[in-house]
Amino acid sequence: MLPARAVAVGPDTTFIVLAPQGHSTAKAAARVAAAGGVVVATYDQIGVLVARSTNPAFQTAVAGAGVDSVASTTGLGAAVDDDTTVEVVDSAAQQATGDPTGEPLFSRQWDMTQIHVPQAHTVTTGSPNVVVGVLDSGISSTHPDLVTQIAKDKSASCIGGVADTTEAAWNPTTSDHGTHVAGTIAAAVNGVGVAGVAPGVKVASVKVVNDDGFIYPEAAVCGYLWAAEHGMQITNNSYFIDPWEFNCRNDERQRPVWIAVQRALRYSQGMGVLTVASAGNSNVDLQHKFVDSGSPNDGSFPVEDRTITGACLDLPAEAPGVVTVSAVGPTRLKSYYSSYGQGVVDVTAPGGDTRFRTGGAVSTSTDAVLSTTFNTVTKTNGWGYKQGTSMAGPHAAGVAALALSAHPDLTPAALATTLERTAEALPCPAGVYNPVPALSGYEATCTGGDRNGFYGAGEVDAYNAVR
Ligand SMILES: [Ca+2]
Numbered sequence: 001m002l003p004a005r006a007v008a009v010g011p012d013t014t015f016i017v018l019a020p021q022g023h024s025t026a027k028a029a030a031r032v033a034a035a036g037g038v039v040v041a042t043y044d045q046i047g048v049l050v051a052r053s054t055n056p057a058f059q060t061a062v063a064g065a066g067v068d069s070v071a072s073t074t075g076l077g078a079a080v081d082d083d084t085t086v087e088v089v090d091s092a093a094q095q096a097t098g099d100p101t102g103e104p105l106f107s108r109q110w111d112m113t114q115i116h117v118p119q120a121h122t123v124t125t126g127s128p129n130v131v132v133g134v135l136d137s138g139i140s141s142t143h144p145d146l147v148t149q150i151a152k153d154k155s156a157s158c159i160g161g162v163a164d165t166t167e168a169a170w171n172p173t174t175s176d177h178g179t180h181v182a183g184t185i186a187a188a189v190n191g192v193g194v195a196g197v198a199p200g201v202k203v204a205s206v207k208v209v210n211d212d213g214f215i216y217p218e219a220a221v222c223g224y225l226w227a228a229e230h231g232m233q234i235t236n237n238s239y240f241i242d243p244w245e246f247n248c249r250n251d252e253r254q255r256p257v258w259i260a261v262q263r264a265l266r267y268s269q270g271m272g273v274l275t276v277a278s279a280g281n282s283n284v285d286l287q288h289k290f291v292d293s294g295s296p297n298d299g300s301f302p303v304e305d306r307t308i309t310g311a312c313l314d315l316p317a318e319a320p321g322v323v324t325v326s327a328v329g330p331t332r333l334k335s336y337y338s339s340y341g342q343g344v345v346d347v348t349a350p351g352g353d354t355r356f357r358t359g360g361a362v363s364t365s366t367d368a369v370l371s372t373t374f375n376t377v378t379k380t381n382g383w384g385y386k387q388g389t390s391m392a393g394p395h396a397a398g399v400a401a402l403a404l405s406a407h408p409d410l411t412p413a414a415l416a417t418t419l420e421r422t423a424e425a426l427p428c429p430a431g432v433y434n435p436v437p438a439l440s441g442y443e444a445t446c447t448g449g450d451r452n453g454f455y456g457a458g459e460v461d462a463y464n465a466v467r
Pocket residue numbers: 103145187188189190191192193194195
């Protein structure tokens with residue numbers, strides 16, 4: 001048999017081709033071929049094609065009946081918020097106790113104590129029927145704390161917009177971000193290393209971060225659909241899609257991409273997936289942002305200031321039905337880096353704050369979040385500290401997974417409500433909050449009452465969510 005798809009020669013460009021809402025992609029696919037392009041992925045459920053072409057006139061050539069719009073995704077890669085491992089620790093193996101507090105490194109897991117994970121585990125550690133999709137940089141499938149926790153049959157790489165289920169494809173290559181996230185959600189209680197929030201559930205690696213640290217729209221669309229169609233009830237999205245962060249629906253160049261991602265998110269919600277997203281590490285008030293001076297951020301276009309209008313939404317954090325998570329440190333105050341915003345942040349969770357104890361002078365790595373790591377240079381598994389809203393999101397996703405295990409009939413909307421209702425309200429700090437007085441740029445003002453811009457409905461609580 002001949003290969004199903006030809007490989008274009010030369011520096012090809014990736015395009016998102018939209019069929020009109022509710023229509024098949026058949027006509028659009030024919031137009032792609034006629035325009036000298038190759039369809040690499042067909043998402044008929046949402047009327048989206050991913051195509052590649054070397055034809056410089058592809059975009060105009062493909063326009064016509066059956067095609068709503070088309071856009072190149074060049075320049076629209078979103079950078080994952082960088083979370084470097086600040087300290088690596090060793091773990092001795094010991095007899096598994098079945099109690100998370102018996103894990104060798106549990107005494108360093110202030111985050112699990114803070115959200116009452118040990119108490120929650122007296123009720124449930126999670127159901128293996130619950131699968132949390134980790135849309136990230138891959139998960140190390142050889143990690144001793146994760147090897148039993150991964151739904152391998154549901155894992156895939158979505159790099160390039162096409163699902164690749166080979167195990168190597170969804171393992172980490174240049175970043176262990178996803179490995180750290182997966183450990184927070186579901187590291188095993190096995191007498192080695194750390195305990196996750198929900199060690200009884202499964203995680204699936206859905207690799208959407210490329211080797212340069214960027215998430216392209218075609219990978220995000222593929223990831224949302226993969227998760228939806230492989231039985232995942234929750235996805236964790238530890239990134240902010242920055243070029244879309246302040247993208248506007250009236251931006252003609254980016255509009256088709258914005259719509260494709262919206263369609264993918266809506267589709268996944270319709271299929272019963274709760275999307276958990278981190279708020280970002282820029283200490284930005286997401287409710288009151290006016291000028292985006294940071295995107296696109298993959299270096300392909302000059303950075304330009306653009307005035308933001310009310311037509312703009314953040315994706316995925318501000319998409320409807322998405323649970324957006326800010327970060328707190330061990331004192332349960334907003335982490336110095338965490339973005340915030342009334343009406344945007346839904347809940348908060350431990351993401352670490354390495355500077356609050358020191359006033360910003362010297363970081364204290366033990367105030368970050370300890371989880372599973374993978375050294376991509378030496379190819380070795382381990383444990384280490386990272387901080388970021390990327391570390392907060394998986395605590396919320398893990399608590400959602402426990403809540404769903406305890407109450408399997410919850411719809412995504414009801415699960416989101418449960419997460420908020422069982423959160424512990426945290427009050428706004430008075431006045432201008434600045435946890436790092438020695439450094440400038442970390443001032444922030446919290447607005448609202450029981451539900452506020454720093455913490456949303458409050459800090460997620462694993463025990464409240466399951467009892
Ligand atoms: Ca463990």
